[in-house]
Amino acid sequence: MKTLIVIREKDYGWMSSFFPGVHPLVVPICNKPFIEFLLDFAILAGSTAVRIVSDGSLNSVEAYCETGDRWGIELGYGSIRQNDSDETVMEKNRLFCSEDRVLVINGFIFIRYADKAGLKSFFAETSSGSLSRCSSGSIELTGIPEDVSAAPGTLPFSLTDLHSIDSYYRLNAEILTDYPSPYVLPGYSNEPDCHMGRNVVISKGAEVIKPVVIGNNVQIMKGAIVGPSAVIGSNVIVDRESTVSRSIVLDNTYIGEQLDIVGRIASGNTLVDPETAFLVSMEDPHLLAGMNKAARRQGLVLIRYLAHAAIALLLILLLILPYLFFRILLSVTAKWQTRAVTFYGANEGKSFTSALPSISCGGTTCSLFTRLSLDRFPMFFHVLAGKIGVIGSFPLEVKESGHGETEIFSGYRPAVFSYAEAEDWPADAGESAIVERYYAVHGTPAQDIVLTVKAFLNRMHPGEQE
Amino acid sequence: MMIRERNHNGVTIVMPVGRLDSSSASQFMSGSPSFSGNGKIVIDLSEVDFIDSTGLGSLVGIARKKREQGGDVRLACLNEKLRKVFEITQAFRLFDIYDDAETAAGRQG
Amino acid sequence: MSASITMNLPSDIRYVRIASNTARSVAELFSGENGGEEGKYEEFRNAFELAVTEAFSNSVRHGNSPDKGRQIFITFSPENEGLTASVADTNPAFNPEIPPPDIFSYPESGYGLLMIRQLMDEIRYSRKDGNNTLTMHKKLKNPHNQ
Structure with a gap:
């Protein structure tokens, strides 16, 4: 089987004000980029080749995923235009879609599933057509099923719209608390609910409360409290006596001293309240506290x-x-x-x-x-x-x-x-x-x-x- | 530069062969009468293994001319190297790019 | 390869393929010697070839003077786990910071520097003693995939 991922600027455009300069497909959810969740799903469903097509730039997605070697699949990219109908999109990808069954993931959606093992047989047996739909996307199957003998019952997956910063925030929180997670999270996991990357330094007197996900090169300084429900990206410093809980801190962020980041998304110099989508930007591109000590x-x-x-x-x-x-x-x-x-x-x-x-x-x-x-x-x-x-x-x-x-x-x-x-x-x-x-x-x-x-x-x- | 032409359901499919670079682009641009007029054409790039900014410029030029005259150009069969050029220059936003030339030509002219 | 390779070409567009092909050969030699199995460094080779081609074409295009003896000097050297190419000419100075063209106005030229910037990891322009030198560096490894 093959998978065609169709993602359009109109569906993910809202993300650019919160994550400027980062392609939505490489924005992390917990500690891995969104695209990896889609690829995982495609692979579990039995795909050996995946093509990502978009009416926007895929440069940074390609820089990250390359040819798919890391996942053992053949990964390609393609372009469509803004006003192309779904039918035109299929025509443009005719050769890719011709010989095989194709799973079409259309839109900016997250796919939830609980039973990893059952996905492959489900897709092999299901007859073609639209399988599931939500407001910002759908999943569809083309081609002839390998084995129609079994009539599949309920869908082994469901779709979640990613249409606002709040939906993004909630999704992170749910994946984090939903342990044992069906979504493989990379990094060291010496205990449940606590995923940690390389070169993580937790100073004496700092506290880490599960569940947390922490990336690479992270320093948590004296008296700082991280968690519960904190997602910390890579290259992050949480300075003395600061608290980060129920929050997401993206890569390359310095959380200054004595700050309370609760229920927020922090990225570089911006702090977002996901519920209201209110966004505060600091002058310095990385600093979330004043440099009063200088x-x-x-x-x-x-x-x-x-x-x-x-x-x-x-x-x-x-x-x-x-x-x-x-x-x-x-x-x-x-x-x-x-x-x-x-x-x-x-x-x-x-x-x-x-x-x-x-x-x-x-x-x-x-x-x-x-x-x-x-x-x-x-x-x-x-x-x-x-x-x-x-x-x-x-x-x-x-x-x-x-x-x-x-x-x-x-x-x-x-x-x-x-x-x-x-x-x-x-x-x-x-x-x-x-x-x-x-x-x-x-x-x-x-x-x-x-x-x-x-x-x-x-x-x-x-x-x-x- | 060699240019082959074929017809599919009344649509001209132009197929340049070789490198589309600064030493061949001007020859390519004047290489087919179908590059002007209001018809729809397809440029099949399956035999082009290298394209540079001048080659890209020639495709953009043909597209502008055709669209000004009420016609259109579609592209087909870009290899990885070519696709990358369209990606980094944003030129993919101007063109309809198809996997194969026959589908690009469509049912009617 | 451990040494630099230098070549001088006439400032004439007919020589562009010599510049391209040499750049590709150098990139193949370099990546092949650094544990590159077939196909693994295709992207590196393509990018290097294309960037040098663009730099050479730019030099030819900006040197539209009647002086037939003009030459373009290209140097390839291995440096910091990557390859550096520098393309030098004696043309008038140019501004390397020109903004990329607006694609929706159907520009037929002006993509060269934009492409070099996107393809290479680092570029540097210098003007000295009447020479323009564009130095470009590309790392062999993708930082995401070590």
């Missing part, structure tokens, strides 16, 4: 400089010989080049330029060069000059067009190493920003020294995250 730390500036300069000096002394050795070695083989890169400085309008080595080769020599952080060696001198820190944010490059300035946030502190590297977080700008913001609020000079060493060591052993 002011108090002004007195620390000198101590901080001394700590950073000391460790930079230490690293210079440690690395100067290897650096010169590589420089001579690579110059001889004509692989040594430098590139002048200009970065935004810590203060508005300021920038600094560093001539960074840019060596173009693979192999062990070059990997060793990077592992020893020699590629950033010249930047240590900027630390001594007080222009940057030894640990802080990834420095943002000044582009000729002036683009990128928008990415600068209030706690931006360019540095040789980033906090994300110290904490082994993904290096993508959006994701590392969370951990950088956390330290922009909490960092102390002593902690910075420890974290610099961690970042340095982490760079020495890359790729051990997975």
Whole structure:
């Protein structure tokens, strides 16, 4: 059997104001993207090939699902146009639909089922036609059944409309409490009702109350309470003494100190009340609390400089010989080049330029060069000059067009190493920003020294995250 | 660039063969009389294994011309590489894209 | 492959397939050596081939001067678990930040940079000593599927 998933912009358009820039099919429900629930259902129903067609862009869906290898199916994509009738959609997909039975999932709907094992035989035996319908979608079967001998009784599944933020919120809550869940949730599940991803740090004095689902790279700080009924995405920090219950926190969100998130959806800088669909946005793209602590730390500036300069000096002394050795070695083989890169400085309008080595080769020599952080060696001198820190944010490059300035946030502190590297977080700008913001609020000079060493060591052993 | 043509129920199916890129696009655009006029045509891309922005531009140009004159162009048989180009440029919003050329041609002209 | 590959082509659209084919061969060699079983890195190869083709065509198109001797310099180098291509020319400077075309106005050109941006993970434009260089990088691995 095959499955054709038809999803139209008019059905999911409402989602864009709550999850800007994220395709509705990859918006998570509990801890996996919506599309995975549809694929699971298609596979349980006996499909070996699935095609997703839409009148909108499927780019990010394709980037996530690729060719379906991970599920052991053949996954393809197609385009339809806004005003195409269901009949035209079938015509456009004539070859895909020709030889086989095809299950057509049409609309922005969630399919509930309780009995996983029975789905395959149900679809093999059911005669063709429309099986189930709800206001924003339907399930239909085409082709000739394999075995009509058994007359199927009631449907082993039901449809739920996804037509509002409230329906999305409720669906998450139901899947979470409905244990044992028929919907396989990935992640470690050492006990019922508690699904956890990789690199989850729960500080002493923090409390996690079931049922919860927690993603990868999550830090729950001292005195924080997470749960019951909390869905926490990946790359999230719940800061000291904050509470998250009956709520969904999406990926890349920093929940500041002493906040109560109850019955809400938090995503980046927005907080939504699902019942009223009321949405509040904060100025900073990730921060859900004021940075009131930053002011108090002004007195620390000198101590901080001394700590950073000391460790930079230490690293210079440690690395100067290897650096010169590589420089001579690579110059001889004509692989040594430098590139002048200009970065935004810590203060508005300021920038600094560093001539960074840019060596173009693979192999062990070059990997060793990077592992020893020699590629950033010249930047240590900027630390001594007080222009940057030894640990802080990834420095943002000044582009000729002036683009990128928008990415600068209030706690931006360019540095040789980033906090994300110290904490082994993904290096993508959006994701590392969370951990950088956390330290922009909490960092102390002593902690910075420890974290610099961690970042340095982490760079020495890359790729051990997975 | 070679262009083959066939007829299905009175609808011209144009089939370019080869790469549709900046070195062949202008030749393709002037390659068939069916590219102007008010008839419906189908461009069968099953024999095109590569398309770039100029090739895409030529298809967009043909579609504009045909639609201005009251005709239409449908596309059929895009391989993965071609489909990706339509996806990332949003060009899929302009075209009716079919699995096979005969269904695209439909019952009447 | 551990070394860079450099080639110079005349700034003439007839050479576009040499640029494309070389880009594809380089991507095949690189992905093949990095544990790519057949088919697994097709997407990587297609994207790399197409992005280099677009960059080359752009360079030819912007160099509409009578100077027949103009050349386009292409470099391929393995870098940070991916491939980098840079395409350099001596044309007048251009603005790499032009907005993508509005598809509903049926534009026949202007898709090149949009496509490069979508296909590659990182692009950088620089103007130095009368040279435009467009540097593009694509990672071999999909971050979702490690």
